[in-house]
Amino acid sequence: xxxxxxxxxxxxxxxxxxxxxxxxxxxxxxxxxxxxxxxxxxxxxxxxxxxxxxxxxxxxxxxxxxxxxxxxxxxxxxxxxxxxxxxxxxxxxxxxxxxxxxxxxxxxxxxxxxxxxxxxxxxxxxxxxxxxxxxxxxxxxxxxxxxxxxxxxxxxxxxxxxxxxxxxxxxxxxxxxxxxxxxxxxxxxxxxxxxxxxxxxxxxxxxxxxxxxxxxxxxxxxxxxxxxxxxxxxxxxxxxxxxxxxxxxxxxxxxxxxxxxxxxxxxxxxxxxxxxxxxxxxxxxxxxxxxxxxxxxxxxxxxxxxxxxxxxxxxxxxxxxxxxxxxxxxxxxxxxxxxxxxxxxxxxxxxxxxxxxxxxxxxxxxxxxxxxxxxxxxxxxxxxxxxxxxxxxxxxxxxxxxxxxxxxxxxxxxxxxxxxxxxxxxxxxxxxxxxxxxxxxxxxxxxxxxxxxxxxxxxxxxxxxxxxxxxxxxxxxxxxxxxxxxxxxxxxxxxxxxxxxxxxxxxxxxxxxxxxxxxxxxxxxxxxxxxxxxxxxxxxxxxxxxxxxxxxxxxxxxxxxxxxxxxxxxxxxxxxxxxxxxx
RNA sequence: GCGCCCGUAGCUCAACCGGAUAGAGCACCGGUUUUCUAAACCGGUUGUUGCAGGUUCGAGUCCUGCCGGGCGCGCCA
Numbered sequence: 001x002x003x004x005x006x007x008x009x010x011x012x013x014x015x016x017x018x019x020x021x022x023x024x025x026x027x028x029x030x031x032x033x034x035x036x037x038x039x040x041x042x043x044x045x046x047x048x049x050x051x052x053x054x055x056x057x058x059x060x061x062x063x064x065x066x067x068x069x070x071x072x073x074x075x076x077x078x079x080x081x082x083x084x085x086x087x088x089x090x091x092x093x094x095x096x097x098x099x100x101x102x103x104x105x106x107x108x109x110x111x112x113x114x115x116x117x118x119x120x121x122x123x124x125x126x127x128x129x130x131x132x133x134x135x136x137x138x139x140x141x142x143x144x145x146x147x148x149x150x151x152x153x154x155x156x157x158x159x160x161x162x163x164x165x166x167x168x169x170x171x172x173x174x175x176x177x178x179x180x181x182x183x184x185x186x187x188x189x190x191x192x193x194x195x196x197x198x199x200x201x202x203x204x205x206x207x208x209x210x211x212x213x214x215x216x217x218x219x220x221x222x223x224x225x226x227x228x229x230x231x232x233x234x235x236x237x238x239x240x241x242x243x244x245x246x247x248x249x250x251x252x253x254x255x256x257x258x259x260x261x262x263x264x265x266x267x268x269x270x271x272x273x274x275x276x277x278x279x280x281x282x283x284x285x286x287x288x289x290x291x292x293x294x295x296x297x298x299x300x301x302x303x304x305x306x307x308x309x310x311x312x313x314x315x316x317x318x319x320x321x322x323x324x325x326x327x328x329x330x331x332x333x334x335x336x337x338x339x340x341x342x343x344x345x346x347x348x349x350x351x352x353x354x355x356x357x358x359x360x361x362x363x364x365x366x367x368x369x370x371x372x373x374x375x376x377x378x379x380x381x382x383x384x385x386x387x388x389x390x391x392x393x394x395x396x397x398x399x400x401x402x403x404x405x406x407x408x409x410x411x412x413x414x415x416x417x418x419x420x421x422x423x424x425x426x427x428x429x430x431x432x433x434x435x436x437x438x439x440x441x442x443x444x445x446x447x448x449x450x451x452x453x454x455x456x457x458x459x460x461x462x463x464x465x466x467x468x469x470x471x472x473x474x475x476x477x478x479x480x481x482x483x484x485x486x487x488x489x490x491x492x493x494x495x496x497x498x499x500x501x502x503x504x505x506x507x508x509x510x511x512x513x514x515x516x517x518x519x520x521x522x523x524x525x526x527x528x529x530x531x532x533x534x535x536x537x538x539x540x541x542x543x544x545x546x547x548x549x550x551x552x553x554x555x556x557x558x559x560x561x562x563x564x565x566x567x568x569x570x571x572x573x574x575x576x577x578x579x580x581x582x583x
Numbered sequence: 584g585c586g587c588c589c590g591u592a593g594c595u596c597a598a599c600c601g602g603a604u605a606g607a608g609c610a611c612c613g614g615u616u617u618u619c620u621a622a623a624c625c626g627g628u629u630g631u632u633g634c635a636g637g638u639u640c641g642a643g644u645c646c647u648g649c650c651g652g653g654c655g656c657g658c659c660a
Binding site for chain 2: 027030033034035036037040044046049050052053058059082083084085086129166168169170171237314315316317318327328330331332333334335336338340341342344365366367368369370371372393395396436437438440441442444446449452457458460461463464465467468471472473474475476479512513516517519520524525528531532535538539541542543545546547582583
């Protein structure tokens with residue numbers, strides 16, 4: 001709807017060469033906004049003020065010449081200049097009526113932009129290590145990533161959702177060792193459990209799942225003989241690494257791999273199930289192990305080498321990240337020959353671009369912010385652009401129960417899992433609460449509020465509006481006064497109350513909200529919009545009965561309600577929240 | 584010490600590449616239902632946007648310094 005005004009202003013500018021020239025590097029789209037105050041009309045443009053400086057003219061004079069150059073348009077009833085030089089546009093009510101019809105005609109497609117060919121976006125999120133179930137912090141990444149993905153798609157972009165499975169490296173060995181130790185226990189070989197191991201109950205569950213019939217447990221002495229001390233006397237890392245070496249020795253590399261891979265796949269599958277239940281679905285699960293197997297890390301390092309982007313120092317291989325603005329150079333191959341995590345990540349992000357994705361979005365925990373520059377440096381060095389990679393940081397989640405902050409730690413087993421949270425507050429409330437706050441704000445997730453079924457709980461407030469409208473339509477059917485949609489469309493000019501006008505304006509804004517929220521990767525913009533829309537609805541509902549005797553007015557109001565219901569459902573859909581027909 | 588993020592009403596948070604009088608919800612007080620779901624609505628109270636400067640027609644938003652909170656600064660992942 002905004003384009004009506006934008007186009008009009010643009011046409012006017014074209015007839016004013018001097019202004020058009022000054023406005024050339026100005027995005028006209030950004031000069032037109034919804035007004036905050038209804039007395040200022042429906043849309044306002046600040047273009048005259050923006051052009052004041054480059055043209056060295058008085059903003060009100062510029063505004064006057066633009067207004068005089070505006071062509072007549074049936075959809076605009078009044079244009080006025082206000083304040084320091086705003087141009088305010090009052091739209092013809094028929095423009096809003098047309099928009100209502102567009103909502104009903106488009107249905108679930110309303111608010112969605114036409115598909116764009118480019119850029120193709122790769123959206124990577126969560127990517128939690130497969131060392132245990134997802135906890136509530138990952139839940140925020142899941143809800144945020146999924147909503148941003150939906151928003152981008154609604155805005156017309158092609159989005160590929162990917163989960164990077166960190167299934168290589170030391171953490172996986174520790175996982176394998178943890179499972180191995182629990183398996184020994186189940187065979188009566190009880191070694192002290194290492195401080196650095198994964199001690200959650202799910203490790204025992206994995207042992208119960210896997211087939212170990214053909215395996216023979218070693219003696220306790222063979223397991224413990226000659227190991228260094230564990231913390232607190234000794235070093236926890238050294239101890240668990242020694243234990244891992246011992247496990248490989250006693251079970252053979254293949255035997256140990258069996259424990260590790262079984263554990264890994266069991267946990268990965270559990271994470272996928274958990275996310276599927278949460279409505280978060282990925283297009284691909286990308287294995288870090290596969291990067292090594294297919295030599296893509298070596299290939300990436302070769303590319304760097306050919307481009308003269310590697311050097312040797314102190315026995316290690318370094319990447320000169322400082323040449324691309326990073327604060328220090330980074331090791332890619334350690335002196336002991338082992339490639340670093342950073343080497344995999346360079347290869348992984350290189351591979352993303354090689355697979356044909358133009359724009360890469362990584363959703364990472366706030367503790368990874370120091371990592372952004374080196375990843376971008378990697379892309380630059382590989383012949384792409386650092387700016388191809390965009391990183392959205394998600395701040396931490398604190399869980400509150402009975403007003404008390406809860407502690408979370410995967411390693412200690414004292415965590416609260418996403419699954420537990422979903423069971424307690426439900427998927428809808430969880431999806432909604434996770435994205436209610438800006439991703440760069442810390443989130444206090446209050447379990448007591450999320451489980452409250454009252455107006456304290458905004459997710460219920462919005463869902464209730466949808467159910468309320470559904471109820472009105474059911475009531476109409478029961479009372480034999482079913483909605484005549486064609487008649488309703490013809491009688492929309494009967495919608496004249498302040499609440500109805502406000503609702504029509506809010507509904508017409510939905511596509512703009514989608515676009516804005518997608519651009520800013522900000523689902524909370526949509527959350528606030530829905531809350532405002534629904535507040536207007538509840539207000540109107542209380543003030544004016546819908547199922548009135550006057551069939552024309554009734555049909556007109558039902559037409560408005562059908563449009564509201566549609567927009568609520570579309571908006572909630574993007575957030576991954578259900579829109580119930582009854583509650 | 585260096586770097587990044589944050590600081591808005593009593594609380595939790597909004598505020599569309601800088602725009603008109605900084606907005607919601609909660610909390611608190613009072614009211615509304617023989618009528619489509621009261622999980623709702625209506626009315627009332629709330630600000631030195633952490634502090635101090637600067638940029639300009641205009642700053643919560645941009646710049647500088649300071650204060651406070653979070654996170655990061657490995658040949659860990």
